[in-house]
Amino acid sequence: MPNDETRIERDRIEKRRFRIKDIDQLKLVDDVFNEYTLKALYELMNRRIVLEVYGPIAQGKEAKVIWGKDYDGRDIALKVYYTLANRFINRDPYIMGDRRFTRKPSNPFKFASMWCRKEFRNMKRAYDAMVTVPKPIAFYSNILVMEFIGDEGVPAPTLKDAPPEDAQAAYIDVVLNVEKAFIAGRLIHADLSEYNILNWNNKLFIIDWGSAVDASHPNLVELLTRDIRTINRFFDRLGALTIDEGELVNALIRRSRGRYEFIDGRLMIDGEDLLSYLKFNV
Ligand SMILES: Nc1ncnc2c1ncn2[C@@H]1O[C@H](COP(=O)(O)OP(=O)(O)O)[C@@H](O)[C@H]1O
Ligand SMILES: [Mg+2]
Incomplete structure (x- = not known):
């Protein structure tokens, strides 16, 4: 009743x-x-x-x-x-x-x-x-x-209001999503932050794509760097190990020149995913 x-x-x-x-x-x-x-x-x-x-x-x-x-x-x-x-x-x-x-x-x-x-x-x-x-x-x-x-x-709360239980896993999730958007979608979000990610029972959804730009944008490095910096800053504060922004931006740009494929939902270039490419294992 x-x-x-x-x-x-x-x-x-x-x-x-x-x-x-x-x-x-x-x-x-x-x-x-x-x-x-x-x-x-x-x-x-x-x-x-x-x-x-x-x-x-x-x-x-x-x-x-x-x-x-x-x-x-x-x-x-x-x-x-x-x-x-x-x-x-x-x-x-x-x-x-x-x-x-x-x-x-x-x-x-x-x-x-x-x-x-x-x-x-x-x-x-x-x-x-x-x-x-x-x-x-x-x-x-x-x-x-x-x-x-x-x-x-x-609505699911934003990452700002509901920090993830596992900050490290969430960080990697966000970074791999940024890579998919950039390489498979040829898109930079350009307004990425903890305010534009919803946390629904620890599944993260990136929202608010109105400002996103094509990867051919003349300020692509600047926009990509800003997105990554914002995300790094947020996850640094949560104690996650983050990837140096310059290294990450360079890796994304270099990898965007290769041919990608999805294997089990993971984006691979020459058989390698971003984390193994960067030798980032935590
Ligand atoms: N697909 C959705 N499902 C549930 N809530 C949503 C959805 N999209 C947006 N919202 C809610 O609306 C808020 C603002 O959405 P957002 O796209 O970021 O708009 P704005 O451009 O105003 O920042 C989000 O923080 C969330 O609370
Ligand atoms: Mg928003």
């Missing part, structure tokens, strides 16, 4: 639930749902990608993340990019130099949609490169739909 607490919790969830007939009310509940965003949501619902949406679970600088369900009853996360011009932070340094995005739209709707599309494509590339990311499902206008990491609307 459900106790009071679960009943209250269920009521709370019920109140946050919106079916297609009343999503117009979302406008009143949350200012992220303006006409443009509602139209996108209708479209995703008509395409039977989204069944229901619930309340917001996180609010960032450029987007709000909302919990929903798909037609199979699975939890999904909807990342809704703000369309208000004043909410945008200046992202020019990232966009510039990435040949996939040469123009900066002045229209805030187009700008939000462009970021959404960029993040979706990056996530798809990372996902296809076997990087552990939430599975990207679809996008429309300024809404990105992806696999929900967490349980019943409670």
Whole structure:
């Protein structure tokens, strides 16, 4: 029998639930749902990608993340990019130099949609490169739909809030994911940190791929180094043995010139994985 607490919790969830007939009310509940965003949501619902949406679970600088369900009853996360011009932070340094995005739209709707599309494509590339990311499902206008990491609307905590039990294993996991993204996905995250990694029962998911750039980016060394430095700093503090950033960046760049293959989910170049290449064994 459900106790009071679960009943209250269920009521709370019920109140946050919106079916297609009343999503117009979302406008009143949350200012992220303006006409443009509602139209996108209708479209995703008509395409039977989204069944229901619930309340917001996180609010960032450029987007709000909302919990929903798909037609199979699975939890999904909807990342809704703000369309208000004043909410945008200046992202020019990232966009510039990435040949996939040469123009900066002045229209805030187009700008939000462009970021959404960029993040979706990056996530798809990372996902296809076997990087552990939430599975990207679809996008429309300024809404990105992806696999929900967490349980019943409670998102998995970030690595910052939930440090891993085994810091050494987690560090190696992150580094190998960076390598897969870079070599198999030809992608640099460019905003990698303990805030953009979710820890779901000690399985790590790298999120927030909006700023990621193609490996042909002119500042690739700088961006890759910054990602690794941030990660090293975090894991150093947790007492993990980390790989010298310069050595790691050089190894990744040298290895990116070889031909890779996946063996049992491990990325190999000339039959060697990154750790044996670096003779890094702990
Ligand atoms: N797929 C997901 N499943 C569950 N929660 C998520 C998911 N994606 C994002 N979140 C939640 O939203 C927060 C912000 O997401 P993020 O992509 O980092 O956006 P921002 O650009 O605002 O930093 C995360 O810390 C997490 O709490
Ligand atoms: Mg983030």
